[in-house]
Amino acid sequence: xxxxxxxxxxxxxxxxxxxxxxxxxxxxxxxxxxxxxxxxxxxxxxxxxxxxxxxxxxxxxxxxxxxxxxxxxxxxxxxxxxxxxxxxxxxxxxxxxxxxxxxxxxxxxxxxxxxxxxxxxxxxxxxxxxxxxxxxxxxxxxxxxxxxxx
Numbered sequence: 001x002x003x004x005x006x007x008x009x010x011x012x013x014x015x016x017x018x019x020x021x022x023x024x025x026x027x028x029x030x031x032x033x034x035x036x037x038x039x040x041x042x043x044x045x046x047x048x049x050x051x052x053x054x055x056x057x058x059x060x061x062x063x064x065x066x067x068x069x070x071x072x073x074x075x076x077x078x079x080x081x082x083x084x085x086x087x088x089x090x091x092x093x094x095x096x097x098x099x100x101x102x103x104x105x106x107x108x109x110x111x112x113x114x115x116x117x118x119x120x121x122x123x124x125x126x127x128x129x130x131x132x133x134x135x136x137x138x139x140x141x142x143x144x145x146x147x148x149x150x
Contacts, residue, residue, distance in 0.1 A: 069098035
């Protein structure tokens with residue numbers, strides 16, 4: 001058995017979840033989007049999110065659909081933290097390469113996803129992984145200085 005430190009484990013789990021969500025998304029788009037199986041796939045996609053709503057998949061599905069991507073492959077995933085006020089926000093930065101129905105590359109793009117790990121036990125050794133935002137833009141530091149008015 002190979003031991004992983006917690007960051008390696010989080011990196012590995014996050015990469016797996018990102019790939020699974022992209023696989024489900026391309027599978028969903030390849031269907032009619034109105035059959036019983038499409039409904040099952042969509043609800044499976046929603047289960048990856050902490051609070052899914054109608055905007056949850058908008059950017060992702062729009063991008064996959066506009067490129068006519070049939071598959072996607074995740075690479076170079078790294079997790080990192082951003083600090084905003086008193087909150088620590090967890091992000092994953094990764095590359096995603098899209099492929100068409102002939103497995104020809106449509107391009108590789110750098111993406112971000114914000115995620116959360118919620119404890120599921122009192123021992124705090126078990127966690128549930130959820131995305132908060134997929135294909136999100138990381139927070140930018142507000143560099144606008146306060147103007148002085150005379």
